[in-house]
Amino acid sequence: MVLSITLSFIGEGNTDYRFFPNIAERIIQQLLIENNKEALIKWQVIEKTGESSAEVILNAAIQAKYCTTLIVHSDADNISHDNALQNKIQPGLNAIANHKYACCKNITVVVPITETEAWMLVDKDLLKEEMNTTLSDHDLGLTYQLSKIETIADPKQRIEDAIHAHHRSLPSRRRKHAVKIGELYEPMSQQIELGKLEILESYKSFKSSLIHSLRVANILNSE
Numbered sequence: 001m002v003l004s005i006t007l008s009f010i011g012e013g014n015t016d017y018r019f020f021p022n023i024a025e026r027i028i029q030q031l032l033i034e035n036n037k038e039a040l041i042k043w044q045v046i047e048k049t050g051e052s053s054a055e056v057i058l059n060a061a062i063q064a065k066y067c068t069t070l071i072v073h074s075d076a077d078n079i080s081h082d083n084a085l086q087n088k089i090q091p092g093l094n095a096i097a098n099h100k101y102a103c104c105k106n107i108t109v110v111v112p113i114t115e116t117e118a119w120m121l122v123d124k125d126l127l128k129e130e131m132n133t134t135l136s137d138h139d140l141g142l143t144y145q146l147s148k149i150e151t152i153a154d155p156k157q158r159i160e161d162a163i164h165a166h167h168r169s170l171p172s173r174r175r176k177h178a179v180k181i182g183e184l185y186e187p188m189s190q191q192i193e194l195g196k197l198e199i200l201e202s203y204k205s206f207k208s209s210l211i212h213s214l215r216v217a218n219i220l221n222s223e
Helices: 020-034 053-063 081-098 124-131 146-151 155-168 185-191 201-216
Strands: 002-010 038-044 069-073 107-110
Touching: 002 020, 002 053, 020 038, 020 069, 020 107, 020 185, 020 201, 053 069, 053 081, 069 201, 081 107, 107 201, 124 155, 124 185
Parallel strands: 002 038, 002 069, 069 107
Antiparallel strands: none
């Protein structure tokens, strides 16, 4: 039997919408294969409305009332995963739990340590390929240890600096056509090896949350 999975996503910024839904769908496709199941995956667009983070999350859950799970994203901004969850997402989860009317209560949480861009730094080769650069890791400032990615204070700036280094290496007539950071999110989320993301605690936490939500929805069998 082919199952039906309807997903929705609420994130912090526009670029997050080009990154995390692709990662989530690829994880689910992988899980379905591993569990010998088939499913039709659909997405419901959620309008971001509300004054506080709690109100934004509750309004998203109301709109997603018929969805399999609502994926809620918030950057940790250099605080711990648990602190970010408690301060930025938990008020919304509390509002959902106390809501008397129909809403999606099957919530999946994704909290990248620092920023979304930390996940993009996992695959240096893919990053350089999408930048279309032949410069070395050293030339681009990509000399960090993979195991230390979640300690990088400003991963977005790290990528911006690499792009600027690439731009400086080009003839002036080619610079205006060179890649911009906004063009990297979608292709990288579609191509990055999920196995490489396993080095990130935030990715493993997200995958675990997604698995739990799929089990609650009876898409995956409980352990």
